[in-house]
Amino acid sequence: MADAAPAPHVLEVKNLSVEFHSAGKCVKAVRDVSFHVDRGETLAILGESGSGKSVSASAIMDLIDCPPGRITSGEISYRGRDLLNMPAAERRHVNGRKIAMIFQDPLAHLNPVYPVGWQIAEAMRVHGMPAAAAKARAIELMARVGLKDPAARAKAYPHQFSGGQRQRLMIAMALAYDPDVLIADEPTTALDVTVQLQILRLLQQLRDETGMGLLLITHDLGVVAEMAERVIVMNAGEVVETGTTRDVFKAPRHPYTQKLIGAVPGQGGMRTGSVGAEPPILEVRKLEKYFGAYHALRAVSFDLHAGETVAIVGESGSGKSTTARAILRLDDADSGEVIYRGRDLTTLSDKEMFALRRDIQMVFQDPTQSLNPRMSVFQIVSEAWRIHRDILPKERWRARVLELLDLVGLKPDHADRYPHQFSGGQRQRIAIARALAVEPRIIICDEAVSALDVSVQGQVIRLLDDLRHRFGVAFIFIAHDLPVVRDFADRVIVMKDGAIVETGTVAQIFEAPVHPYTRALLAASLEPDPDLRGSHDPRPEEVA
């Protein structure tokens, strides 16, 4: 003990391994992971779904349910004090006070039945602050995270706030005691791009003001590039690469990191978006839709040509999905026309519509929910032939299912498996095979790649592109993710508050946007390039 030991890191994780035991199987979710966070810095843990990044963070906060989880080895220390062997009562006072955490999906993470002010104040009451003082500080914190009229809003409930505001509430709760470390687990994943940037800016600002360390867990390379000084890349429970954000992004050493960065959308060339002389196959004319008093669609009109891809972009509540549902008559529009090959779909009888349904198919965002878990892949894909009897005689079903599976890159023996046996990307391929079974002329993809990991996203986009070339399928491609649209679309429609604000070829929209909203969307979209840090415009005038 000659030299004084260097001051311990504020938060240090050493050789952490976590296993989950369920149904006789043991999954090693985290293997030998080490990292540390100090005050004032941002460390990002980057990884795709199942990489173990969230489990690592949950272990720090004692949020892993044991059983089925088990921390098999390693240590987690806060300022040199071992968290894993600390008495429970003592550890409870580290949580929320010294290390705080915010999550993805703040709506689910706020208790729906208590006022938000009460919930923020609770974070202080549980550590001994008198109720009146906690209440006053809660209102102070709400003002600090940019919520207007905090004293009145403190009495409101979580469902009365927007997505961005809810994440601000979570941040206010986490700031209760000015923690040393804030763990942010996918804090902006469910948010619109402009709101995402506002929240990230807020986190940066608070980090600089309070000097806390920020541990940012994300799958989004753009977020890492914008926020972090250092990054660790995780894959299948292991750390594959560690370094400064700049080094990792500019010169990735590990093949997985290289693949991840290579798969980022929005880097390739753009399509010309030129349209042939023949008339469009689908004409949407002045669609109007109200939900009660809410004006969901305002005079939405556009054309779709054979083999063309029209992307509809916009933030949540802009009317993208409502447009798709109105075209397919999943929800009837209040007025307007949808003319498909000379016939107005909105006036067809149910029987006539039934016959036309096979021409226009839909692929939904979440294949876990849109595929019936009790049906095998064969049943899912062949179901359309059971409904539209004339497409294919029964004895040819099996052969055709195998063909379709091959087309979307699945194997013949997958036909007799069930949806839960597949990964997210494979499930979306099944959904696409199902849509193709009726040989549609138009496929509407409603956020069809949004839920997928970046590397899988690229594969599915390539598959759709291939279908476009081989069969001349036209796509209506609904997305909030601009780089994917840039790679895939011919023309782009920008929607806001139920109305189309701008239409153009993909090059026009991305290189010379006219409408201020389009510009704001593009400006807020984060690129995976640390050199562009801080160049994005968060539109500070609106608090979402």
Add this chain to the structure above:
Amino acid sequence: MGRFVLRRSLFSLFSLFGLLVLVFFLSRLTGDPAALYLPVDAPESVRQAFREARGLDAPLLAQFGDFLVNLVQFDFGDSLRRQRPAFDVVIEAFPWTLALAGITMALVLVAAIVLGALAAMKVGGIFDRISSVISLTAASAPDFWIALMAIFIFAVALGWVPTSGTGTPWHWILPIGVLFVRPFGLILQVVRSSMITALSSAYVKTARAKGVRQRAITFVHALRNAMLPVITVAGDQAAGLLNGAVVVETVFGFPGIGKLMIDSILQRDFAVVLAAIMLTSLAIFLMNLLIDLTYAFLDPRIRY
């Protein structure tokens, strides 16, 4: 809120009327009261006089019309058996049933919520398993059997409580105890499963990350969210008790509305049957309204 209550009341008025029609005509299908109340060898002229005196000889529709006119004045007619206004007879019996149902449900709710919440805290633990066995047994045991066993053990063999009747608080113990069993078993199961869902939700994770104690997480954060299905089932069970715990009231000679209804049906005392059904329907309607208002109180997302 006021509009909601008003609308619900109007709709309920329709249902009550439908029920009235149904009960009135169905009860007339059970036979002629004259045959029951007069000696077997009574001459036809006496029977005819009996019917005329009580308006039973008029066409059915005319009887129904008279009945409605009287009903508006809260007059259900006189009890054939007791020679008094039927409404008075029913009003006397109702408080007994109301008290029996109220006390039982209060005990059931407290016991089921506490035990269910504790069982959900450690799924698969000893406590959870024991409470599962208890709730399953309680929910499936037939109440006449429990009633007879209870009388046999606690009243006859041990002599702790009276076998039947009313008069002292001791007389209430067995009826309440027997009525308690089935709703307790059912509601305990609902509380447990509803609490397991609530305890695995995301906001519970947030509470843990804030450093909230496990007890407060269970009884403050999770419990209120878990209450909606519990209230629904509890309302259903309470309605059953209000309808008259027929078996239990009969076994224990308890002068409640269930016993009164059964007796009146057997005696073709139509006026009493109708008055009893109308009163319990009204009580059940009020309780359902109360349940809806409780929903809105528990969950701010529900607004009428």
